[in-house]
Amino acid sequence: MAVSSRRRVLPGFRLSLGFSWFYLGLLVLLPLSGLFLRTFTLTWAQFWETVTSARALAAYQLTFGASLAAALANVVFGLLVAWVLVRYRFPGRDLVEALVDLPFALPTAVAGLTLTTLFSANGWYGRHLEALGLKVAYTSLGVAVALTFIGLPFVVRTVQPVLEDIDVDVEEAAATLGATPWQTFARVLFPGILPALLSGFTLAFARALGEYGSVVFISGNMPLRTEIVPLLIITKLEQYDYAGATAIAVVMLTASFLLLLAVNLLHRWSHRRLEARSGH
């Protein structure tokens, strides 16, 4: 991170740093500043009214709530999938590997349509869930399901390489010292994979916050109930309420940025603790 006086094998620190700034500026900062500028066409009162309307508040709540739930679900099950892929050799393993990446590649609208079909009242899953009194399609639960689907690869792919690095000797040593399998996991393995797990969580969470395509189909888009923030923004745009749309976008952007920053700081802290401990 800091400018190092040590001679590097690959030269070009200044050039590459300059280009990185230029690239990020052009691609990220410039459009975002435009967004902020646009909201300045509103008065402070108008802005406040737009971003704190009941409809907007309900949308924030749904978006952040469902994204959080989806990211947490992915942390648990993504870790499980990564574990199985790293630790076991079984027929069909390559197929599972490929399936994990599928949510990356699939157009999100396709995912949304598929999930809606499955979970609607007469779909393959929906039919049985309905019988249990559980409605998924067109509810906030459906939103969380869609967000879980698109976030799965992030946790699996960040945790997998870290798990692969863990020496089986370490687990065996713990066992010979009398640790139960659970103690070995909780005290020996988990601290090592925590930073990667946090990274995966951040990525899945960020991805879910901005997701639009898959959610609009399964949510039913009912204002105050199943309307996510990205959809609210689109709705405003379609009504030519550009300033209103950007106002909500600004709130979303700021909140997301602060959250991601917080998670990243947490990540760095946990990583540093581990780094300090491994003495690198």
Next chain:
Amino acid sequence: MSIIVEQVTRRFTEKGTPAVADVSFQAPAGAITSLLGPSGAGKSTLLRLVAGLEVPDAGRIHIDGVDCTSMPVQQRGVGVVFQSYALFRHMTVRENVAFGLEVRGTPRAETAARVDEMLRLVQLEDLGSRFPGQLSGGQRQRVAFARALAIRPRVLLLDEPFGALDTRVREELREWLHDLHTRTGLTTLLVTHDQQEALEISQHVVVMSEGRVAQAGSPEDVYSRPASPFVASFIGGASVLRGQVRSGRVAMGSLSVDVPAAAREGESVQAFVRPHDIKLVKSPVGAVNGHAATGRVERFKPVGGYVKVLLRLPTGDEVTVEVPRSEFDALGVAEGDAVRADVRSATVFLGDYAI
């Protein structure tokens, strides 16, 4: 606290040769027993079977008179030290050593006292708050020893504990382990491929080859009285001379040695001669009979305190001879010179045996 292994077999594949095949041996209580053999001999698998990290397909394992063949690893009370150290890198040295005590719910004060005691034992009192990544290889391995000993194991199992260390540290730790063993008196099983290590610090040596016990006995037994051509060639780096029995002796060129009583006339034999069991004499003339042969110095190389001489006999056989440096200088031979080789002793086996 002895370890008794009875007819243990472990195979990793359905077909093919087992990693450990029908192995029986005893590690006497309070002694260091070495499992010595080339890589792939099954010695590490055998250690893992004793530790409970592997389950035997057949046979029984007794530790301290208790049959623990099917006892889970957690309950065996074995202290294991791995070649890779296997330290918990997110824990300090203290936390590493305390781990085994904490998971079994030892009271805090007792744990702290035991950890202090262990750190003193391995001379790492000052490094308790360091992390494994901040220690040298030798220090890490001592932490691993402290961690294994903290739980008061019934036996200590060491899997190539010094294999990843450089020669000097290895030799230091070998001495250290010897001292440690004298102080703790723990029954110890040491897996090693380093014969020097095995002969130096163990009271009992089990030589293994291809999943089986080739010979078990005291270091002196396996070194001086090898039971098979394998043991003779594996330990001590002997040269092999081949010949046939002729009227009760075996002649290999001008060299002839006694043969076992069971030898028949005309049978082929192999004589294993250790590098330091040959004395070189400058003058090839004179009595060239009995335990002596003429040879030509092919090349020589000073290695520390001695000089390694490669001698070619008239029969075409090559013999490695180790001559102390001072003796070599006094001898004053150059490459290509003819010398006489007096064989002090040789181990003779009947039959042809390919190494």
